[in-house]
Amino acid sequence: MLNIFELLFDKNEIFLLVLxxxxxxxxxxxxxxxxxxxxxxxxxxxxxxxxxxTLSLDIEVEILRTTFAILIIKELMVGLIIGFISYAFFSTFYVTGQIVDMKIGFGMVNVIDPQHRVQVPVMGNFYYILAFLLLLTINGHHAIINGLIDSYKFIPIGKFTFNLDTGFFLIDILSKSFITGFKLSAPVVVTIFLTDLLLGILARTIPQMNVFVVGLPLKILIGLIVIGLSIPIFYSLTTGVFNNTIEEIYNFLNSFVKG
Structure with a gap:
């Protein structure tokens, strides 16, 4: 134990940057x-x-000649970007839930998310919690930690530089998360579209029927049935989202090796 603390005192600057x-x-x-x-x-x-x-990394001392405050900002940016990539893809499930809520009639209903203390859509919260549990099941949080460890192989301490390519990369991550969220909601969107089409035909053929009274509970019922039927394939879809998250984290790290 004393040897560990002696090593940390010898590498106190490196330890702070890693922290x-x-x-x-x-x-x-x-x-x-x-x-x-x-x-x-x-x-x-x-x-x-x-x-x-700190005890397992081999870092050159010459790097620490740079202003320490600049090194802190660079290291913080690397950690924030890796975390942002994982968070952006995880927000896909909120996007999916928001689209589903708007289609089945829950668009005006929000609940409080205790994790982030903000209002989120009902189905978005459902998808997020389910995906969260699946993340723990497949040890997705371990993959994020592995990405942190491997980041030192691709981006050594003090080597990070924020440029236009990094900015465009982060914007592309956001666009991919929205596209993925729309794809995940496609079964419900298509089903509700066909339901609206059917209700429109019924409204023209049976004018006496009040479509607004019948349509809202019908869309909720059909939407919940489709959601229930799609739960078995949600695991594979969620695994695909997690795989994309890890892939984009390493794409971000590889961009500095190519540069």
Whole structure:
């Protein structure tokens, strides 16, 4: 134990920089930034993980000749971007739920998300919690930690530079999350569209029928049935979203190797 603390004192600057990059992920990443996780646990786990990384990394001392404040900002940016990529793809399920709510008639109903303390759509919260549980089942949070560890192979301390390519990359991540969310909601959207088409035909053929009275509960019922039937394939779809998350994290890291 004493040897560990002696090594940390010898590498105190490196330890602080590693702690900053690790903390950046814990601020944004969907699992680690959850409000349900106590801040003491977040800080303790980030501290322990930083100790392990510091003792296992081989970093050149010459890098530390750069202004320490600039190094802190660079390391924080790396951690925040990795966490942002995972959070952006995880927000796909909120997008899916928002589209589904608008189609089946829950668009005016929101609930409080205890993790982020904001109002979210009903089905969005349902999809998010379900995906959250699946993330833990397939050890997706371990993959995020592995991405943090591998980030030092691609982006050594002090080597990060934010440029236009990085900005365009983050914008592309947002667009992909919205596209994926729309694809996940496609079964419900198509079914409700056909239901609206059927109700329109009935309104023309049977003018006495009040379509607005019949249509709203009918769309809710059909929407919930489609959602229930699509639950079995939700696991494979969610796994695909997680795989895209890890792929884009490593695409971000590889962009610095290519540069």
């Amino acid at each position: 900053v990059r690790t903390s950046g992920i814990f601020v944004v990443s969907p699992f680690f930034s959850s409000q349900n996780v106590p801040n003491t646990l977040k800080a303790g786990f980030s501290f322990i993980l930083s100790i392990l990384l």
